Amino acid sequence: MSEHTQVKTAEMNYDKDRPAAENPLKIEDLSLRDGHQSLFATRGRTEDMIPVAERMDEIGFWAVEVWGGATFDTMHRFLGEDPWERLRTLKRYFKKTSFSMLLRGQNLVGYRNYADDVAKLFVKKTVDNGMEIFRTFDALNDFRNFETVVPVIKECGAHFQGCICYSLTEPRMGGDVYTLDYYIKKAKELEDMGADSICIKDMAGLMAPYDTYELIKALKENVKPLIHLHSHFTSGMSPMTHFKAIEAGVDIIDTCMTPYAYRTSHAALEPFVMSLLGTNRDTGFDINALAQINEILEKEVMPKYKHLLDDTKVSVIDINVLLHQTPGGMLSNLVNQLREMDALDKLEEVYKQLPIVRKELGQVPLVTPTSQIVGIQAVNNVLFDTPDERYKMVTAQVKDLCYGLYGKTSVPLDPEVQKKALKGYERGEEPITCRPAEVLELELEKAKEEIGDLAVDDEDLIVYALFPVTGRKYLMQKYGKEQIPESIKAITLEDVEKQDEMIAKLKKGELVEKAKLETIPEKSEYARTFNVFVEDECFEVGVDEVGGAPVITYAAPVQPAPVALPTPIAPVAPANPAPAAPEPAPAAKEEPKEEPAPAASVGTPVAAPMPGMVIKYEKNVGDSVNEGETVVVIEAMKMENALPAPTSGVIKAVNYNSGDSVAKGDVLAVIE
Secondary structure: OOHHHHHHHHHHHHHHOOOOOOOOOEEEEOHHHHHHHHHHOOOOOHHHOHHHHHHHHOOOOOEEEEEEOOHHHHHHHHHOOOHHHHHHHHHOOOOOOEEEEEEOHHHOOOOOOOOHHHHHHHHHHHHHOOOOEEEEOOOOOOHHHHOOHHHHHHHOOOEEEEEEEOOOOOOOOOOOOOOHHHHHHHHHHHHHOOOOEEEEEEOOOOOOHHHHHHHHHHHHHHOOOEEEEEEEOOOOOHHHHHHHHHHHOOOEEEEEOHHHOOOOOEOEHHHHHHHOOOOOOOOOOOHHHHHHHHHHHHHHHHHHHHHHOOOOOOOOOOOOHHHHOOOHHHHHHHHHHHHHOOOHHHHHHHHHHHHHHHHHOOOOOOOOOHHHHHHHHHHHHHHHOEOOEOOOOOOHHHHHHHHOOOOOOOOOOOHHHHHHHOOOOOOOOOOOOOOHHHHOOOOHHHHHHHHHHHOOOHHHHHHHHHOHHHHHHHHHHHOOOOOOOHHHOOOOHHHHHHHHHHHHHHHHOOOHHHHOOOOOOOOOOOOEEEEEEEOOEEEEEEEOOOOOOOOOOOOOOOOOOOOOOOOOOOOOOOOOOOOOOOOOHHHHHOOOOOOOOOHHHHOEEEEOOOOEEEEEEOOOOOOEEOOOOEEEEEEEOOEEEEEEOOOOEEEEEEOOOOOOEEOOOOEEEEEO
């Protein structure tokens, strides 16, 4: 008997002897959203979901999560994909299984609360494009932020799943904030809002097995909707946590296909299928069909993303998450941010600052966007605070949080921090107590005026309304008004094979001879040495610019990378349309002098203190500025930082445009 025949026979026996379960455990698969968001920065492309879509549709999942969270942002910003088209495309392959998405309440799929008109249109268009289940959460567990989206979800006939963000102030559930009573109270609030199911959302893998048993049992006894458990694997506890939840009667759990499981993602599905086989909670899933899907993912999909996986750690478990409670994705972002700022040695200080900042900001659960708000402010405090002043650089989002634009925190904010953050705040220095969106002006009409004919339908309009800077850039590319950068185009398995071959040859030294010039030029005094890392090896490479030393001046800095913009603008032109003095323009176009003038003679630079993206300039060429006034706003890790003028004077140069990426130290503007 051949090996192939043996396998097929085993499959037949497996199905024949399997009894139906009395109360089968329902499973939501997260591979196509949270799985790749957790493991490789949400870079999964639609084309790599299609090969397994029809097979996954046959498994019997309660739902598959395919959208929401960071996908909307990442798709248009980094992949050049239309988020709406992903929904429509996948819907053609999933004919039996319901679609689920992660909705951040009034934040939708962004990082701030949007106006009610944007929220209503977003939900309606999402249902129109095939969404059926809205997993809805608020970072502060302030369910007033559900009041706009939930009625639209229900009116459209979709499933409203209310989430409670799981958080701790102690090593285990208890303390004086996040207690069992706290979660029961929140669940009853969701039930009263008409929740079809209630999800406990444990984004950092903090839930301990016995706490989970107690919590799920209490929820089943106190509320009627289905109870759903979402717990990341990060700490290593989630498989045990899920099993105790199953014992307590949980209705649905979240898992991922094995290639997309573990580390900062979720527990793998397949061990649950086999462990529950023959019990009253048997999933009924075909393990052979799952194995076939895994093989496709392993061989045809994952090789395209291996360069994005963190292979520096041996362990798949990060026990430190139980100490700092920072979700894995946020932690890796903090590390990357510190590395780009040449401050990785400050990581331990950031760890120490995290619980301090979190407590001062109201013991908020650490989930998007509050995890970013707390994390980036902790970084800012470590890097920019002085012995005489804390919170020296406060992000716009911390100011919004202190004002109440995100909602009500579990405990009051530190009054001194709140007072400092709101000093000079544009909306006022007295915090609000109403539902946050009540103070927001409607946004859609303004967005229509700004984007004009570039948005051809409501879907385009929403992209721009949610993400004005990157959304405009995407729409320019979508409609052929700008070229799509090579860096965001998809790669093929052939590309991966060529890259692997190149690396193999490089390691063997087979490329060195071909790279040599016939006549080796004399090494100049300007030659620089770089370390080039290839997987786990390092090569020292000398780089000598042809034609002499590069000349860099404050008026015309070297751009970090060519980025196409909606309207070509000279290096010193204003980033935003505004009156500008015409005199400075020629200065940026002057031919470089052999000896660049010292910094003092060309004015005072406004330099980027961190890598990020230019959001907007508050001051343009020719504008007068007083010391301390905001000159430019840059985004770092989705949080906005207003950079003040270091001196009073007149803006003589603006060197970047809205949407440009900048590195630490890049001169954004010059004051004279």
